Amino acid sequence: MKKKIIKRAYWRKLDDQAKVFTLASNKKYSSIYRLSVLLKENIDKELLQKATELAISKYRAYKVKLKSGLFWYYFEENELLPVVSEEVDYPFKKINDKANNEYLFKVTYFHKKINLEVFHALTDGNGAILFLNEIVYRYLEMKYPNEIPEHKKEFRRMSEDTEDAYKKSYVKKRVKTKKIKKAYMLQGEELDKGEYGITHNIINLKELKEYARSIECSLSEYLVALIAYSIYETNYRIYNGKRPINISVPINLKKYIKTETISNFFSYMQVSIALKEKKVYTFDDVLILVKKEFEKKLILDKILSTITKDAGSTNNIFVRIVPLVLKKLAFRIGSMQVKRKFTTSFSNVGIVSVEDEYKPHVDGYFVILSPDWAEKIKCGIVSYENDIVVTFSTILKDNLVENKFKELLKERNISVRIEGNDLVDVSN
Amino acid sequence: MYPTNIKMKKKDKRKVAKAVRGAIKAGIKENIKLFLNTKKFGRIILAKLHI
Numbered sequence: 507m508k509k510k511i512i513k514r515a516y517w518r519k520l521d522d523q524a525k526v527f528t529l530a531s532n533k534k535y536s537s538i539y540r541l542s543v544l545l546k547e548n549i550d551k552e553l554l555q556k557a558t559e560l561a562i563s564k565y566r567a568y569k570v571k572l573k574s575g576l577f578w579y580y581f582e583e584n585e586l587l588p589v590v591s592e593e594v595d596y597p598f599k600k601i602n603d604k605a606n607n608e609y610l611f612k613v614t615y616f617h618k619k620i621n622l623e624v625f626h627a628l629t630d631g632n633g634a635i636l637f638l639n640e641i642v643y644r645y646l647e648m649k650y651p652n653e654i655p656e657h658k659k660e661f662r663r664m665s666e667d668t669e670d671a672y673k674k675s676y677v678k679k680r681v682k683t684k685k686i687k688k689a690y691m692l693q694g695e696e697l698d699k700g701e702y703g704i705t706h707n708i709i710n711l712k713e714l715k716e717y718a719r720s721i722e723c724s725l726s727e728y729l730v731a732l733i734a735y736s737i738y739e740t741n742y743r744i745y746n747g748k749r750p751i752n753i754s755v756p757i758n759l760k761k762y763i764k765t766e767t768i769s770n771f772f773s774y775m776q777v778s779i780a781l782k783e784k785k786v787y788t789f790d791d792v793l794i795l796v797k798k799e800f801e802k803k804l805i806l807d808k809i810l811s812t813i814t815k816d817a818g819s820t821n822n823i824f825v826r827i828v829p830l831v832l833k834k835l836a837f838r839i840g841s842m843q844v845k846r847k848f849t850t851s852f853s854n855v856g857i858v859s860v861e862d863e864y865k866p867h868v869d870g871y872f873v874i875l876s877p878d879w880a881e882k883i884k885c886g887i888v889s890y891e892n893d894i895v896v897t898f899s900t901i902l903k904d905n906l907v908e909n910k911f912k913e914l915l916k917e918r919n920i921s922v923r924i925e926g927n928d929l930v931d932v933s934n
Numbered sequence: 935m936y937p938t939n940i941k942m943k944k945k946d947k948r949k950v951a952k953a954v955r956g957a958i959k960a961g962i963k964e965n966i967k968l969f970l971n972t973k974k975f976g977r978i979i980l981a982k983l984h985i
Contacts, residue, residue: 517981575982582981826985
């Protein structure tokens with residue numbers, strides 16, 4: 507007798523951080539980021555479409571669309587396939603539209619580059635890198651079928667776990683932290699709506715690491731100090747800033763707490779650089795302040811307290827029983843207040859590793875974060891092989907901060923190469 | 935060799951009864967969820983109304 511196959515549409519709850527992203531997102535603040543990979547040959551659209559389809563059949567956790575319930579949004583299985591298209595516009599356009607079959611990610615290509623734009627509710631940078639690499643692996647396997655051994659194609663390790671890792675990480679006793687003050691907001695003429703200036707600083711990783719070691723600080727501390735000082739010199743001093751320069755530094759919790767989840771699992775640390783009005787600061791002064799902040803705040807207990815306070819707020823019974831419409835309104839107002847507490851974001855995805863057989867075809871990676879009305883410049887960082895790429899995305903017309911950052915590196919004899927889109931001047 | 939006729943303290947009895955009641959409630963809740971998950975309409979209800 508033939509067994510009747512019951513086709514079950516799959517749905518799942520959002521993780522706690524995703525709940526915050528879906529509730530707080532609006533036209534002005536979209537929480538989208540872009541990961542790009544640069545290959546050595548021009549992209550074949552048909553192969554990329556097939557590769558994306560194969561990758562999504564493996565990463566079923568991402569084969570979803572966002573639906574609204576009475577109290578929360580939720581993910582529902584998407585029975586359609588994602589649509590690959592050529593990049594024709596600036597990044598961070600609406601992601602889950604009909605043309606993309608309502609997926610929460612978008613795959614585009616341009617010449618040798620494959621872009622994966624992701625709505626943060628779906629996953630963090632870590633999960634997105636795994637998915638992007640799966641697309642790249644599938645693409646290269648079809649493009650060069652004789653170069654990749656069969657066993658590499660079949661037994662690639664992956665996780666399908668979508669557990670809400672936040673739930674097991676909340677702490678009962680929160681470490682008391684200082685209330686975050688409103689931050690200095692970057693000033694200057696803005697680009698037209700929907701336009702973003704993108705600058706990639708491609709830096710020699712070894713030289714940068716050695717330099718940071720020579721002045722006894724970590725790579726992150728050094729880069730944060732460079733960004734803070736660039737802001738101070740080119741914007742803060744000119745516009746007579748009074749509030750502290752606050753930099754949000756996301757932290758990958760998967761490094762600290764064991765989990766196999768491919769959903770969101772990160773927190774953030776706020777590096778606050780309080781500057782006295784009449785004093786003129788040098789780079790070394792700023793570096794000392796940044797190092798102190800890292801020492802004080804990069805402590806697991808404090809980070810867990812932050813997630814208990816932020817993402818954990820969605821577990822409060824009084825929050826849970828409020829209908830979605832009202833919740834959205836409240837979270838949007840709340841997020842506006844939170845956003846005022848940060849000058850910029852510095853997100854380091856870390857080192858991307860690619861399997862040896864695929865390496866000859868991969869040239870590099872980029873991470874771009876979407877800037878908004880509060881954080882007018884954002885900074886995404888990723889390392890691959892010998893390079894670390896620091897990408898600034900901005901809605902400001904001038905590129906003074908980016909240029910200062912580059913100058914500071916050059917003054918220290920660190921090799922840096924600049925690339926960018928049509929809205930930035932990369933000539934000098 | 936072993937003590938017999940051990941009487942449970944009233945306080946402990948209450949604790950056990952509470953745990954049993956909790957387990958039964960959770961079991962019923964879980965079974966309703968499982969049942970609803972087998973039906974398309976049930977799944978929609980679960981998704982739309984999850985709190």
